[in-house]
Amino acid sequence: MPRSRAARPNLTPLFYLLGEKGRREIPRVAISRFKQAIDPRAARQGFAPGHKNEGYMANRVVIGSQWGDEGKAKVVDFLTLDADIIVRFQGGANAGHTVEVGDQKFVFHLIPSGIMHQDKICVIGNGVVLDPIQTLAEIADLHTKGINPEGRLFIANNAHVVLPYHSTLDKAKEKKAGKAAIGTTGRGIGPCYSDKVNRIGVRVGDLMDERELRPRVEAMAKVHNEEFTVMYDVPAIDPEVVIKDYLELGQKIKPFVTDVSEMLYKAVKAGKRLVFEGAQGTILDVDQGTYPFVTSSNTVAGYASCGAGVGPTALDEVWGVVKAYTTRVGNGPFPTELLDETGDTLRKIGNEYGATTGRNRRCGWFDAPVVRKAAVVNGLTHLAITKLDVLDTFDTVKICTHYECDGEKLDFIPNQLSKVGRCTPVYEEMPGWKCDTTKCRSYDELPENAKKYLQKMAELVDVKIGMISIGAKRDQSIVIDKGLAKGLGL
DSSP, X not given: OOOOOOOOOOOHHHHHHHHHHHXXXXXXXXXXXXXXXXXXHHHHHTTOTTSOOSSOOOOEEEEESSSSOSOHHHHHHHHGGGOXXXXXXXXXXXXXXXXXXXXXXXXXXXXXXXXXXTTOEEEEOTTBEEOHHHHHHHHHHHHHTTOOOTTTEEEETTSEEOOHHHHHHHHHHHHHHGGGOOOOOSSSHHHHHHHHHTTOOOBGGGGGOHHXXXXXXXXXXXXXXXXXXXXXXXXXXXXXXXXXXXHHHHHHHGGGEEOHHHHXXXXXXXXXXXXXXOOSOGGGOTTTXXXXXXXXXXOSTTHHHHHHTOOGGGOOXXXXXXXXXXXXXXXXXXXXXXXXXXXXXXXXXXXXXXXXXXXXXXXXXXXXXXXXXXXXXXXOOEEEEEOGGGGTTOSEEEEEEEEEETTEEESSOOSSHHHHHTOEEEEEEEEOOOSOOTTOOSGGGSOHHHHHHHHHHHHHHTOOEEEEEOSSBTTSEEEOOHHHHHHHTO
């Protein structure tokens, strides 16, 4: 399989200072210590205090490499088998993760999908904006399916809370924007993040104490109720009702609330294996995406540190989940979108309808410039390729290798929105494999043309493949990464 170039510690400064004689005579242990000082991974493998020394135990970040809906939940569910703790670090109930286990189908919007494993701990980090009503609904649904999350689900006390003001404002803004609407889910995620950075937000810990909650809700009501009545012709919301309702909700979620940063610090010190679960996708990142047609948070791997309250040295690998083709929900540019029968076929076979909204997903061929961007801004170490089986019936398949824009070849999706709209995708057409891949359980069992297609994907974005999904069920997975295979006992 194609492999990406691994970064290595630069020992040149050490050798320059020591000279040739020093280089020959320096003890090996000194070089080892120097590598640890400048390469956290070396420290994790060797002598660093607080980490397991019996072998490399990877903490993995899982992010979407396209516009979201790549199948992250299934990948996280699978990687959870080689982890102790699963952490959701950004977004809100605007994300929808679907996992099938046996005959049961689970749809999660806030709780990490790893909660289905009875021996795993799940965490909702401070970077998430929490809807307590949705959270409690998911907890109740888990109970009906025989899963008790108590003692295994923890919510950051400094995560911000989505209140009725936020969803009302979200819908009012979208309605007023008309054709210029972003295409949000209307669940109040953007307005909640806005209140967070405007320093008028409510945090989970505030729901436990009226002395904290009351002044914050009253201040928020003063700001938003004026917006509702003056700008959007929407009825004001009574702060007293909100205070009463959310104090009650606070008592219901109180058993799950804790200082997540302290908890994860102790877990890392104890050598526990962590998976950090992102929502949405890289090209919806508020900084790196097709702004303003983006989500309201940072979806990239670097935010796992901020949104979970852990240092960046706790992160070892970054797994980019990518469909074997491309989809997008909502408005905004989409260079490889197929507005024809082929696009309809992809949507039908791939069941491309949003888990959160039920909206049709826009479909297109695999877009290498998009995933190259994701590889760069996330520092991807592995690809997890999903829905390869959706392409099983096609006579030929296409890959967008680059764009042409204003007479220029572009290898990366541009940052400027107008420029993205002017991009013309350049395709390489490859023969299809015309056979069922859903029963394959090893890379060698895949048809030759499917292997060539996968190899081309990895080669174009310069990231090695770690696993391949060829169906919705947990066992419809092919593990290629040796470290993961070892952890799973394969």
